[in-house]
Amino acid sequence: MRKMQFLALIIFLISPNVVSSWEGYDYENGSYIEIDKENLVRPGNDIEIYDYGTGEYKDVEVESINRFGSSAEIEVYDYSTGEHRIFDMDSR
16 A cells, blocks of 8 residues: 555656646736636636736736637736736646
């Protein structure tokens, strides 16, 4: 039994993390952003992002999502600045 638990732990540690954060870039502000895995990114939903440019977590509202092949463009409304932002997101 211990061997099976040990083997399961090894497989878990070396396998890629399937559920992870989603990373992107805001070209207008020149900063990377990250969306945590617990956020449901859908138009009309409020989500929390981490903005590496300011070093802060921010609440934003998802306004639209446009997919381009394996990447996506997300338009959001940033409550803290009152501005609309567009994120170019990596493929998931």
